[in-house]
Amino acid sequence: MLVIIHGWSDTHSSFRTLGRRLVSEGIADDVAHVRLGDYISLDDAVTFNDIAHALNAAWARASLPTQPRSVDVVVHSTGGLVIRHWMTEFFKPSTNPIRRLLMLAPANFGSPLAHKGRSFAGRIIKGFKSDKPFQTGTHILKGLELASPYSWELAQRDRFSSDVWYGPGRVLCTVLVGTSGYSGISAAANEAGTDGTVRVSTANLDPLLLRLDFAANPETPTRKLQAANGAIAFARVPHENHSTIALKENGPKNDVTMDFIRRALQITDAQFPQLIADLDAHSQKAREQGADKPFTQGYQNTVVRLSDNYGAFVKDFFLEVFSTRPGTDKVDDALTRKIQEDVLTKVHAYGDNSAYRSLLFNTTVLLEAVTRQRRSLSLSVTAEPDIRLTRSAGYRTFGYNDIGNADLTVSHQRSLFVPDRTVLIDLVIRREQMPEVFEMRPLK
Known part of the structure; x- marks a missing residue:
């Protein structure tokens, strides 16, 4: 059995071409064994949790198999979040009915278009298929927004859980994403990377989690790196855009796309490690070929969540990335400018909670300008309120050296900054109170 699930502002009808192609090439058994999921995404009352529960009910009504590893699933875009929410909500890794999961351009850690909403994303890219023309699917777009708490928490459920969800013996998950933008009027949506x-x-579902704690000892912050559990196959696919990789708009445009789709939907546990290696090699070659153009260079999505030692979110802050001159603690102004302009290319604060920020790093430029020159990087946080100004309560975080910097050596840079992935940084700083906030005075 094969199930195909669409994305935001789309319907099942867009995936008939993909379904029929899979049947005609023998990847799916026959039409009777293919189901096209159809869900409402443009209703402001609907949440991801609603969609997951509705999917579970629809699965039961259709009498789809529920035995462990009995169904293959293909998802596009927002469908990646839907299926991950559903399987972690209703199953355990050992009872999950999904065997092979092919993600085509999934929005696993969001989309830069989500916060632009209906007027831009819908009209520019593909128009709307909705019975409620003044609704956009507010809750869905909030989950799709870059640095959303929803995508952060979903990753805790299936990638940083103590239970392994992906890899041989579990879900054999393959992620394919294009590196070409749209043409025509839709090109207004294009952004580098x-x-x-x-x-x-x-899109990649192989994140890294870094816990960086300035609270216990601000001068020497503690670091803890946690790799995602399990294994994912991932490939960037040149010449494909968000639509063509799903065989829409006369796709696919790359000869390897159908081969990767076929392998992903026919892979066995024993073959999966080789698929991972092959797609890694393909992606590396594609990055090398695209290294001379900013649009196709390597980028890392870095999501920072800032809280204090009391567990409260810190929403008013500025994260600085800079470099010092070799052998000194003085800032290298020229290199720091290069980092701020060409390496850290975009910053987005999540609309409903600015303690969550998405930072886009150009890893191609970082490697050439900083890492290969064996220059260190430093991270520093400036947060409000500043206790030295309030003289009551707040944070001591102004200046490069006030809280102690998180220095990133060349070795740290190579492990922390990797193209085509997301890093989640859980950053904690200390909130302090002056003695005058509460005093005990003698009775006179």
């Missing part, structure tokens, strides 16, 4: 809708780095 995207397929026109999702970033290559936010």
